[in-house]
Amino acid sequence: MTERKCILSSERDDPDALIRLAVGPEGQVLPDVRAKAPGRGAWIGVSRAELEQALAKGKLKGALARAFKTGELQIPDNLPDLIEEGLRRVLLDRLGLESRASMLLTGSEKIDVACRKGDVRLLLHASDAAADGNRKLDQALRVGQEAEGSDLAGVVLPVDRHALSMAMGRDNVVHIAVTDSRAASRLRAAIGRLESYLGCATGAPVHGEQDSAGALGA
Template structure:
């Protein structure tokens, strides 16, 4: 479950990043430099400082150098930018000199995460691990439950309810738009898709959960939709 958005009150001190959970120490837990929350690495974004002194989001957490982390949420990143927490964390990580933070950092990370979701979806298409189209998904589900149901975030509410009715047990995600689903799957007007159970479905869900921290999933004329990873009702 995602933490509630941060309040912008100026009397909340920036958390220290001296704790070992804040950087690249051993173990799966990291501390957010903006909020102080401790979460598993998979729910966070890692950063390093590039050779030119520019802050670099390291979504795969593989770039060399001592890194620091934020929650995978827009509000946490924007707080780190406005309060210059990135610069302080970079200095503690050993960077000397000014730090250049790219403009629109949260938007850039959102686009990068969306691209990762689309790349996984494209890989699943080439591997025959994903089905598109409601009728095909419904037919396939009779042979076994899907690993993950996908609905376009900008699709009609009735269509989303119809998709969820296919399997009460399947996880579902409504994080990508129809245009993004269509581009990833190489066809037009994709509204519904489904992964087969397996590694690619799990990888997509992990990235979708991070992307959900940047996208408010609200239907055009309806209530807030379940976030990525929510259990279908």
């Protein structure tokens, strides 16, 4: 797909990095985070805080009216919540798919061993994981990636252990290791979209994957 322009910032980006809004049959504006709804769409690429400000000041209403060129639009007051829920669901669904495809490891001991062997492409921690547990696995990751002394670390997800456990159909999922580079890239994209929207993007790399310049690829 070609680039799309954010109706609020006017900046252009890949559709995978933006959020699509669609209009329902009764004129209600709803998030289409998977970009599959029929009909005309409008794209936004701003953070939740920026969206809330645009909603409060009426800027979003004007931008949507220009984008859709239709009758009266109904913009729900909880649109920012609906978008966050949609992006979180995309991430959790992706984790479930990768888990069923055996691309993920759970359990601190298994993850520690895989990290030290250099087999982990992406390390994830639940938002409510203990700091000590994170530090131990982060250190194991650095050992396996021959990056001791660096700030290389796993990604603390904006999702708690209960949500992770439900998504993956397992008990008490606190840490996740991704062992396949393609799965890691898919998850990184889903995580990045949610983090950008929440205003907490980490830009953490997929571990062990190098780009054409020889650096760790994002």
